[in-house]
Amino acid sequence: MDPNANRNALLSVLGTMLVLAMVHLAGSHGTEYQIRILNNIAIFIILAVSYNLINGVTGQFSLAPNAFVALGAYTSSLLTLTPAEKEISFIIEPCIWPLSVITTPFIVSLVAAGLVSALLAFAMGFPVFRTRGDYLAIVTLGFGEVVRVIANNTQSITNGPLGLKGIAEHTTLWWSWGFAIVTIFLVARxxxxxxxxxxxAIKYDEAAAEAVGINTYWHKMLAFTTSGFFQGIGGGLLAHLITTISPTLFTFFLTFNLLIIIVMGGLGSTTGAVLGAFLFTWGGEWLRFVDEPMDLGFTEIPGIxxxxxxxFSCILIFIMIFARHGIMRTREFSWNWLCGKLGIGGRLR
Amino acid sequence: MELTFFLQQMINGVALGSLYGLIAIGYTMVYGIIRLINFAHGDVMMMGCYFAYFGILMFSMPWWVSFAVAMVLTAVLGITMDKGAYLPVRNAPRISALITAIGVSFLLENVGLVVFGGRPKGFATPAMFSEVYEVAGLMVPALVVWTPLLTLVILSGVLFIIHRTKTGRAMRCISLDMETTRLMGVDVNRIISVTFAVGSAAAAAGGIMWAMRYPEINPLMGIIPGFKAFVAAVLGGIGNITGAMLGGLLLGVAEILLVALMPELAGYRDAVAFGLLILILLFRPTGLMGTKLPD
Structure with a gap:
């Protein structure tokens, strides 16, 4: 038992309150743009932390998070849209029966999104975990693609390529950061x-893990399903932030972004995933200048x-070549480490 | 079902399938030798199409010169990719190499978008390939005849390199045991680069024929054929070149027949390949030709 457990719990509570206080300040004083970025960061934290659980912690290189995010986004949007709104949106084929009349509160739709995605992950896990390594990567990639193709073709459920429009903008900083904190806490636990x-153990040596009696199959399933659950919730939050979704939003590109985040932070580190989400979103906004024309005073460089x-692609390649372990390697932030650094209450070590 | 209709679809399927097979050669060679899924292979194919496009349009070369130059340039691109991105991670865990490959894939796509622009460009099909013959009531576009023929030529060329040359012998050695091959005094990195070059050139040939089939090209065109070619490679037993070709043919025919027989499912066409992949990995993970599958 960690002798500093009480102190650490107190610090965690204080830290959470600090984050929430900042959220409150940002919500009341921030510009619309800043709030949008903060929402994006929170959603990326949810997605990256849960993606890292299967890819980094369990070492199963899944490329399917886009499938779960898509399913979550569609599930929650279909649940919050009112029947009247659905009638307007579904112009080619009407929405099928139970979905066309149901409307639920936001929170219910989010939980439903998580559960449906978790269910998909669970079902997908049976075939997927018969494969290993890069085959697993390709099979999950295939599933991600299949989900997108289905979303494109089931006109009466997803409205096909037209997508869903006019989703209420329910996602506020409180929702996104609230869920981000809950996700970090639960996944870390x-x-x-x-x-x-x-x-x-499965990540480092699957055969050895099996030999000491770990049921590797079910532990992979647990990681995959949990990951799917949070990705579904992230998808729901995303849909209610951007208010318009279509299958093109959930291509392999989304997976690629999440991959950069967790690789940058360090595969296997939740802290790294959080840092990566910050860096990626913030860095992405900062790098906007390369897309826009630049005025150097004497001459203007056209944006590309x-x-x-x-x-970003170069960054990913460079990280892989020169800094394969990312920022955090597999280390985690801990209060003991911070207090040790600051030289307070060093009862440990 | 009418016989002519069936034959017509089979012809189309074989033409499409040989394209998949041609692209799959590169996947299967690279995987066979260094156990890397070269994610960027489809994008290498895309670059090949653009090389040919600019050869014809900007340098007004005759089409056959342009195609040959495009294949050479694509081979050079393959070597550059190997030396620049894959060589530094060769001794890293395999997942690192896979992530690098994903990075290279996105790099090529986005460089394509920046340099060539996202708008699709019409691909000028030489007159020789755009004719349509009528044989016994079947409409046979010249391209459909040429594609399998050229594919056969390239396939024999690749098989010749692998089984009858010294370089090919070295490739086969590396796929069995890279370290021992190195100890025998073979320049392993050079041989691997040659593998990338051959695979990339084959992909360029496949890509150019792909571009003539749907006469337009865009920077993201490589993604779907790339994935499908990979499926073809797995279908045929990865590492096996003849298998890759057979896998490609099977996939092409299956896809065309699905659309022909069940037109209402045409939208699911791209899902067929992945469905097949999942089934193969579940029930016959060694593929059709039955080579050993490393995990």
Whole structure:
């Protein structure tokens, strides 16, 4: 038992309150643009932390988060849209029966989004975890693509390529950061539990993990399903932030972004995933200048739209070549570490 | 079902399938030798199309010169990619190499978007390939005849390199045991670069024929054929070149027949490949030709 457990719990509560106070300040004083960025960061934190659980912690290289985010986004949007709104949106084919009449509050739709995505992850896990390594990557990629193709073709459920419009903008800083904190807390708890230990064991040596009696199949399933749950919720929050969704939003590109985030932060580190989400969103906004014309006073450099993604791709390659372990490696932030650094209450060590 | 209709679809399927097979050669060669899924292979194919496009349009080369130059340039691109991105991660865990490949793929796509622009460009099909013959009531576009023929030529060329040349022998050695091959005094990195070059040139040929089939090109055109070619490679047993070709043919025919027989499912066409992939990995993970599958 950590002798500093009480202090650390207190610090965690204080830290959470500090974040919430900042959210409150940002919500009341920030510009619309700043609030949007903060919302994006929170959603990316949710997606990256849960993606890291399967990819980084358990070491199963899934490329399917776009499928879960898509399913979550569609589920929650279809649940919050009113029947009248659905009638307007579904112009080619009407919405099928139970969906066309149901309207639920935002929170119910989010939980439903998480559950439906978790269910998909669970079902997908059976075939997926028969494969390993890069085959697993390709199979999950295939599933991601199949989900997108289905979203494109089931006109009476998803409205096909037209997508859903006029989704109410329910996602506020409180919702997004609230869920971000809950996700970080729950995923961190899971990683520290015996289940998390087993997941890490699978990552380092699957055969050895199996040999010491860990049921590798079910632990992978647990990680994958949990990850799917939070990605579904993230998808729901995303849909209610941007208010318009269509299948093109959930291509492999989304997975690529999440991959950069967790690789940058360090595969296997929740702290890294959070840092990565910050850096990626903030850096992405900062890098906008390369897409826009630049005025140097004496001459003007025309902006090159799309240059940002070139830079991000290079960053990913460079990280892989020169700093494969990312910012955090597999280390985690802890209060003990911080207090040790600051030289307070060093009862440990 | 009418026989002519069926034959017509089979012809189309074989033409499409040989394109998949041609692109799959690169996947399967690279995977066979260094166990890397070269995610960027489809994008290499896209670059090949643009090289050919600019060769014809800007340098007004005759089409056959332009195509040959495009294949050479694409081979050079393949070597550059290997030396620049994959060589530094060769001894890293395989997942690192895979992430690098994903990065290279996005880099090529986005460089394509920045340099060539996102708007699709019409691809000038040489007259020789755009004719349509009528044989016994079947409409046979010249391209549909040429594609399998050229594919066969390239396939034999690749098989010749692998089985009859010294470089090919080195490739086969590396796929069995890279370290021992190195100890035998083979310049392993050079051989791997040659593998990338051959695979990329084959992809360029496939890409150019793809571009003539749907006469337009865009920077994201490589994604879907790239994935499908990978499926073809797995279908045929990854690492096996003849298998890749057969897998490609099977996939092409399956896809065309689905659209022909069940037109209402045409939208799910792109899902067929992945459905097949999942089934193959579940029930016959060694693929059709049955080579050993490393995990």
């Amino acid at each position: 899971l990683i520290r539990s015996s289940y998390g230990m087993a997941m890490k 739209p799309g240059m940002r993604m070139v830079i």
